[in-house]
Amino acid sequence: MTEVTAVEARNAVKAFGQGEASVRALDDVSIKINKGEFFTLLGPSGCGKTTLLRLIAGFEMPTSGTILLEGADITYLPPNKRPVNTVFQSYALFPHLTVAQNIGFGLEMQGRPRAEVKATVDRMLALVKLEPMANRKTSQLSGGQQQRVALARALAPAPKVLLLDEPLSALDLKLRKEMQIELKRLQMETGITFVFVTHDQEEALTMSDRIGVMSAGKLQQIGTPREIYTKPVNRFVASFIGETNFLPARRDGDALRLGEGHLIELPAGVPEGRAVTVTVRPEQVRLVDASEAGAIPATVQSLVYFGTDTHCHMALADGTEVVARLQSSATGEAALAQGQKVAFRFAAGAVQVLED
Amino acid sequence: MSAAEDAQAATATRNGWLLSAPALAILTFAAAGPLLIVLVYSFLTPGRYGNVEWALNFDGWIGILYTKDIFDETLKLADANMSIFWRSIKLSFLTTIITFAVGFPTAWFIATRPPKARALWLFLITIPFWTNLLIRTFAINEVIRNEGLMNTVLLWSGIISEPIRIIYTDTAVFIGMAYVYLPLMVLPLFASIDRFDMKLLEAGYDLYASRMQVLRRVILPIVKPGIVAGSILVFVPSLGAYVTPRVLGGGKNMMIGNFIELQFGQGRNWPLGAALSMTLLFVVMVALLFYVRAANGEKKNG
Numbered sequence: 001m002t003e004v005t006a007v008e009a010r011n012a013v014k015a016f017g018q019g020e021a022s023v024r025a026l027d028d029v030s031i032k033i034n035k036g037e038f039f040t041l042l043g044p045s046g047c048g049k050t051t052l053l054r055l056i057a058g059f060e061m062p063t064s065g066t067i068l069l070e071g072a073d074i075t076y077l078p079p080n081k082r083p084v085n086t087v088f089q090s091y092a093l094f095p096h097l098t099v100a101q102n103i104g105f106g107l108e109m110q111g112r113p114r115a116e117v118k119a120t121v122d123r124m125l126a127l128v129k130l131e132p133m134a135n136r137k138t139s140q141l142s143g144g145q146q147q148r149v150a151l152a153r154a155l156a157p158a159p160k161v162l163l164l165d166e167p168l169s170a171l172d173l174k175l176r177k178e179m180q181i182e183l184k185r186l187q188m189e190t191g192i193t194f195v196f197v198t199h200d201q202e203e204a205l206t207m208s209d210r211i212g213v214m215s216a217g218k219l220q221q222i223g224t225p226r227e228i229y230t231k232p233v234n235r236f237v238a239s240f241i242g243e244t245n246f247l248p249a250r251r252d253g254d255a256l257r258l259g260e261g262h263l264i265e266l267p268a269g270v271p272e273g274r275a276v277t278v279t280v281r282p283e284q285v286r287l288v289d290a291s292e293a294g295a296i297p298a299t300v301q302s303l304v305y306f307g308t309d310t311h312c313h314m315a316l317a318d319g320t321e322v323v324a325r326l327q328s329s330a331t332g333e334a335a336l337a338q339g340q341k342v343a344f345r346f347a348a349g350a351v352q353v354l355e356d
Numbered sequence: 357m358s359a360a361e362d363a364q365a366a367t368a369t370r371n372g373w374l375l376s377a378p379a380l381a382i383l384t385f386a387a388a389g390p391l392l393i394v395l396v397y398s399f400l401t402p403g404r405y406g407n408v409e410w411a412l413n414f415d416g417w418i419g420i421l422y423t424k425d426i427f428d429e430t431l432k433l434a435d436a437n438m439s440i441f442w443r444s445i446k447l448s449f450l451t452t453i454i455t456f457a458v459g460f461p462t463a464w465f466i467a468t469r470p471p472k473a474r475a476l477w478l479f480l481i482t483i484p485f486w487t488n489l490l491i492r493t494f495a496i497n498e499v500i501r502n503e504g505l506m507n508t509v510l511l512w513s514g515i516i517s518e519p520i521r522i523i524y525t526d527t528a529v530f531i532g533m534a535y536v537y538l539p540l541m542v543l544p545l546f547a548s549i550d551r552f553d554m555k556l557l558e559a560g561y562d563l564y565a566s567r568m569q570v571l572r573r574v575i576l577p578i579v580k581p582g583i584v585a586g587s588i589l590v591f592v593p594s595l596g597a598y599v600t601p602r603v604l605g606g607g608k609n610m611m612i613g614n615f616i617e618l619q620f621g622q623g624r625n626w627p628l629g630a631a632l633s634m635t636l637l638f639v640v641m642v643a644l645l646f647y648v649r650a651a652n653g654e655k656k657n658g
Contacts, residue, residue, distance in 0.1 A: 059561075078561065105573075110564045
């Protein structure tokens with residue numbers, strides 16, 4: 001299947017400030033976002049993800065580089081000339097207008113006929129389930145409802161790309177979960193390309209078709225949620241998404257030596273001689289019988305109960321810490337105690353070698 | 357509600373009245389009282405050497421619009437009065453317009469500065485209030501009079517060959533009032549723009565509005581309370597202005613304020629002055645009512 005590119009950034013650089021004091025918020029970022037895709041830009045605050053979004057929206061111009069929309073150069077096009085709409089973090093609803101007037105604003109500014117505006121507004125109200133609120137002022141709505149108005153307002157002009165700047169961060173946890181499902185539904189129903197910015201890795205994993213992980217103004221990795229989670233390319237991506245174990249290792253012939261001690265199966269891509277870091281997700285660590293081949297002995301340091309599972313912190317003989325996530329129903333999990341001698345193994349193919 | 361709560365509520369009410377008593381007393385004696393006196397005086401007969409005689413007389417009210425012929429006592433429409441009213445309303449209206457035109461960008465500029473700079477700019481705006489109005493008005497006089505700063509510089513530089521005659525014209529009064537009342541427009545506008553969420557500008561541009569449309573459809577409707585407050589603060593004192601037309605308009609270009617003063621001074625016609633004052637009050641009230649209603653109505657429809 002050939003993918004059509006909806007929006008593309010080529011070598012985008014955005015520097016703030018002058019001369020030596022200038023800071024590169026975006027450092028040579030190139031990215032292609034496909035048509036109809038739910039794409040998430042994920043990263044900690046200050047990583048440049050919002051800057052990239054603002055370049056696409058047209059609120060900022062890049063210091064160098066190009067922004068393309070369906071192949072056309074829009075780098076210096078003002079925001080009101082771009083068929084791209086934004087859902088703002090603070091919603092930025094017009095306080096002097098009603099819900100319906102807010103939703104119709106973009107269409108009116110485009111000079112669409114009155115009948116069409118009304119029809120589209122009605123359709124949008126139905127889409128976000130706010131028909132009874134049409135004539136309310138936005139200040140009379142709850143946070144979740146305001147969120148829906150912001151979404152409907154940005155979707156009404158049927159943009160080629162919808163940009164969402166951490167739209168869920170102001171909502172409480174329960175509402176956030178609901179809106180995650182709602183957003184995904186809206187994206188499916190409208191078929192519009194969504195570019196979603198968030199610092200919440202769970203949001204990114206649950207909603208996205210693909211994720212671009214950003215840090216320090218650079219794209220660290222682009223991939224499906226599964227790829228990002230199971231095959232992180234570097235330490236930053238591995239630690240930012242989910243919990244994980246980092247273990248120092250070295251290739252020893254046809255095996256991988258963990259720390260000073262144990263040999264495990266050699267994953268691909270480990271050079272001879274050089275020290276590397278490997279990562280294993282806690283759920284890929286299994287407690288096994290000490291007599292089993294390849295079992296690594298360890299001592300239980302502490303146990304943290306989470307309900308569905310228990311985190312078992314263990315120390316190897318050389319002091320390296322390994323965390324295992326054990327399902328609470330697993331046999332013998334409840335019988336574990338601090339100081340107990342145990343043995344574990346990594347699931348096959350679960351060990352990832354990190355680049356740095 | 358229990359008896360205890362009743363008693364508590366009663367105490368709260370009593371305390372409320374007691375606490376507002378000083379303010380109420382001042383309002384009664386300093387605002388309502390004098391107003392009542394003015395109202396009563398407007399129905400009395402003028403005394404020979406000023407003051408009033410206690411005899412009912414409607415000449416004061418008639419004198420607003422008509423003059424009595426000295427010989428046959430027939431009533432004629434008072435053209436002089438009409439031109440004074442017209443000049444007052446025209447100049448006040450123009451002053452409001454120009455202070456808005458200048459004050460809005462100024463207030464916007466201040467509101468968009470970083471907080472520290474903002475305090476400095478606001479401070480600069482309030483500096484004129486430190487000086488007496490009369491002195492400021494004479495300063496304007498010094499700038500625009502025929503031998504004043506402006507004409508001296510223009511003559512010296514050869515841009516003009518004869519002094520531009522502004523002093524003692526309506527233009528001079530207009531310039532003076534615009535200068536004096538500008539801060540009264542800027543401050544409420546600033547307060548309103550300061551609360552304006554600048555993210556809404558981006559939202560407007562994002563939703564295909566041009567800069568002009570953002571101004572007309574987003575900014576102006578939202579900062580309207582500031583525009584209303586500023587316009588009232590400028591229009592009302594402009595209408596009753598006294599010092600500025602006196603100093604810059606000479607004796608000829610009177611406004612209502614000067615006309616009223618004249619009745620209590622040289623004119624020795626206190627009832628007419630009182631009636632004029634009441635008329636001014638009434639005109640201002642009606643104007644405000646219409647203005648506020650129009651501003652609110654637009655908000656409901658727009």
